[in-house]
Amino acid sequence: MEKKKIKIIPYLAFMGNCEEAVHTYIEAFGGEIYGMSRWSENTFETTPEQIGKVMHIEFALGNTRMAAGDSFDCSEANAAIRLMIHMDSEKEALYAVSVLAKGGTVLSPLQPHPEPDDSGCGSIIKDRFGFAWIITCPNPHPVKRG
Numbered sequence: 001m002e003k004k005k006i007k008i009i010p011y012l013a014f015m016g017n018c019e020e021a022v023h024t025y026i027e028a029f030g031g032e033i034y035g036m037s038r039w040s041e042n043t044f045e046t047t048p049e050q051i052g053k054v055m056h057i058e059f060a061l062g063n064t065r066m067a068a069g070d071s072f073d074c075s076e077a078n079a080a081i082r083l084m085i086h087m088d089s090e091k092e093a094l095y096a097v098s099v100l101a102k103g104g105t106v107l108s109p110l111q112p113h114p115e116p117d118d119s120g121c122g123s124i125i126k127d128r129f130g131f132a133w134i135i136t137c138p139n140p141h142p143v144k145r146g
Helices: 018-029 090-101
Strands: 011-014 031-038 054-061 064-070 082-086 105-112 120-126 132-138
Touching: 011 018, 018 031, 018 054, 018 064, 018 090, 090 105, 090 120, 090 132, 105 132
Parallel strands: 011 064, 082 132
Antiparallel strands: 031 054, 054 064, 105 120, 120 132
């Protein structure tokens, strides 16, 4: 079977705080919003709590295209899925961790990976929106072997 070029676009579902979350992620990682539509009174089967909230937004974090919306049909984020982002430096990684940790929980602080993969560092954060992130970067002080 022929391999087809496909793009997987992560879609994040929120319970009314999508716009705030997307702006937080753009602050942490850099990026841009491509377009956004909102729920209105004229949207099919709209509830009063949805009006004015994000129906669909497409945005970029780095060179990754993502999408999201206020779905109002999920009670919490799926703990089996984590979003992993590799930063170019420890400084960038620490900044991203600090932004995501506001109102969230640092599950693992930024630290070197164990041997033999200690050329990198990683941190795990659960943000205030319920999503878990793995932030990685090069280890600025790798162990010299030999």
